[in-house]
Amino acid sequence: MKRVYLDHNATTPTHPDVVRAMQPYYEEIFGNASSVHRFGREARKAVEEARKNLASLLGAKRADEIIFTSGGTESDNFAIKGVARALRDKGNHIITSSVEHLAVHNTCKFLEKNGYSVTYIPVDKYGIIDLEAFKKSITDETILVTIMYANNETGTVEPLAEITKIAKERGVYLHTDAVQAVGKIDVNVEELGVDLLSLSGHKFCGPKGVGALYVRRGTKIAPMQIGGHHERNRRAGTENVPAIVGIGKAAELAGKNMAREAARIRDLRDRLQEGIEKSIKEVRLNGHPARRLPNTCNISFEYLEGESIILNLDMEGVAVSTGSACTSGSLEPSHVLISMGVSPQTAQGSIRFSLGRVNTKEDIDYLLKILPPIIERLRKMSPLYKE
Amino acid sequence: MEREYSEKVMDHFRNPRNVGEIKDASGIGKVGNPVCGDIMNLYIKVENDVIVNAKFKTMGCGAAIATSSMVTELVKGKTVKEAQSISNRAVAEALGGLPKIKLHCSVLAEEGLKLAIKDYLKKSGKPLDDVKK
Numbered sequence: 001m002k003r004v005y006l007d008h009n010a011t012t013p014t015h016p017d018v019v020r021a022m023q024p025y026y027e028e029i030f031g032n033a034s035s036v037h038r039f040g041r042e043a044r045k046a047v048e049e050a051r052k053n054l055a056s057l058l059g060a061k062r063a064d065e066i067i068f069t070s071g072g073t074e075s076d077n078f079a080i081k082g083v084a085r086a087l088r089d090k091g092n093h094i095i096t097s098s099v100e101h102l103a104v105h106n107t108c109k110f111l112e113k114n115g116y117s118v119t120y121i122p123v124d125k126y127g128i129i130d131l132e133a134f135k136k137s138i139t140d141e142t143i144l145v146t147i148m149y150a151n152n153e154t155g156t157v158e159p160l161a162e163i164t165k166i167a168k169e170r171g172v173y174l175h176t177d178a179v180q181a182v183g184k185i186d187v188n189v190e191e192l193g194v195d196l197l198s199l200s201g202h203k204f205c206g207p208k209g210v211g212a213l214y215v216r217r218g219t220k221i222a223p224m225q226i227g228g229h230h231e232r233n234r235r236a237g238t239e240n241v242p243a244i245v246g247i248g249k250a251a252e253l254a255g256k257n258m259a260r261e262a263a264r265i266r267d268l269r270d271r272l273q274e275g276i277e278k279s280i281k282e283v284r285l286n287g288h289p290a291r292r293l294p295n296t297c298n299i300s301f302e303y304l305e306g307e308s309i310i311l312n313l314d315m316e317g318v319a320v321s322t323g324s325a326c327t328s329g330s331l332e333p334s335h336v337l338i339s340m341g342v343s344p345q346t347a348q349g350s351i352r353f354s355l356g357r358v359n360t361k362e363d364i365d366y367l368l369k370i371l372p373p374i375i376e377r378l379r380k381m382s383p384l385y386k387e
Numbered sequence: 388m389e390r391e392y393s394e395k396v397m398d399h400f401r402n403p404r405n406v407g408e409i410k411d412a413s414g415i416g417k418v419g420n421p422v423c424g425d426i427m428n429l430y431i432k433v434e435n436d437v438i439v440n441a442k443f444k445t446m447g448c449g450a451a452i453a454t455s456s457m458v459t460e461l462v463k464g465k466t467v468k469e470a471q472s473i474s475n476r477a478v479a480e481a482l483g484g485l486p487k488i489k490l491h492c493s494v495l496a497e498e499g500l501k502l503a504i505k506d507y508l509k510k511s512g513k514p515l516d517d518v519k520k
Contacts, residue, residue, distance in 0.1 A: 305425065307448035311400060333424065348424050381406050381452065383417070383428040383444040 004318045004363045008295060008356030009152050009180060014246070015205035015357070021249040022207065025242035033239045034230065043241045050248025054212055057251040058197065059188035062217060067231045068244050071211040072179040072200030076103040076146075078213050078235070079175040079196040082221035083144045084111055087173075091141035092116045097129045098339040101152055104177050105335075108146070117141070126288035127156035127340045134163065138170045145174045149181040153336045153352055154287030155296025157185065164193035173219060179203055179211075183254040184262065184293050195219045201243065205357060206250030210243035265355050266294035268364050272353055273297045275368040280375050286337055286350055295355040300342070303385040304349040304378050312374040318367055321352050345384075392449055393483035399453035404460050407442045414507025416499040425451040425492065429499035431462065433507050438462045438470055443499070450485050450492035454478050458496040471504055473497065
């Protein structure tokens, strides 16, 4: 059966070059990067090489501004809790958006239960945060702003440079969850002016279980994982050398290929979107039509529920996803779409198509062939649909 | 956490039985699930106190569609009284079980059925006493 993977915002297939780069670090160069002997030194060299690659992809001034973690969720936890703890004497107020990934959202909720106060900035119908509301929400107590760069469900890209500028004027740290942005669009920490930035390896063809937190030099942050002196006392634990080598290689490849790949993928995404809009009635694009990741397309199919569409596509070999009700282990419709003012009913019928390196025009044409009859069949079954 | 559907669920999802409406239905049950927003319309045709036909229209997830399909299968040929005792557990069991997080979907099927029967009893002027809410 044909297999078409259109769920790259969930995870990406590891690039074969990444797998090849990692291979020697299991059996041959297996040393502990903290060891003094040759085995250790070889591993250390590889870790620092990877750090440089990541720093270069992000346009960071210094490689030691990169701290390796176990992934995006740890990076988000580390950034938010680490700053909250380090600046506890300065204030207890944190600002975030209403459309964050749960790694940020629930970390903020956790801090709220632990004596911090959190403001959730609303977004417009495209998912872009309300800059005026944001400006007004900053108080003398504010110690951190954490706002994502690109949304995982809709692909909407936030005006991060403007957000950072506002935060800087008030002397407040800015953290961004750039897990979906890195490797898909240009992410430059100097141009964006961010103090902290989370990223995850497996979202851009690297391995799972490894990520990084960019921490601008001089930023006060308390370590979350306590133990040895790894990562300059900021994140204890023996470095996951093969995975770090992998994310380093993925960063190198992204730096080399991103511009070309993004243009190719954008064309495919637009072909998919236009194809659906042309062949299926009563669909609605969720997210900003232009200020959006080139690979993401979130569409609501009216009168339907997302999981029934996913299961039907899965039976035809196509993998997509939704953040909506009854699918992701949660029964609530997507908080992202609801925050954008999408009705619960329409949010329920939303599907996220997210493209990547492995996709071809044939993949998109296959989807466009099988999707309309699925939608028609399900709508005929829906009590809401009137032909 | 068990998240996968049983083969029986997938069979009823893939090939749902009794999709549609009954024009001259004896009773109609329209229910919405407040938990996840699923919606179900269940139609029954009763002759001599026996449910001779049942059809449904559902907007919902795989479990919602499969339980709708199964409940229409279960009620056919049963007396109204027998049908009243069909619980959501019975529907789920007939499907070989449901993932825990999807059990609430079978409640939709039970309530749809109860409402359709209530509607039938009301329309035919029969007492509603022994109908459980």
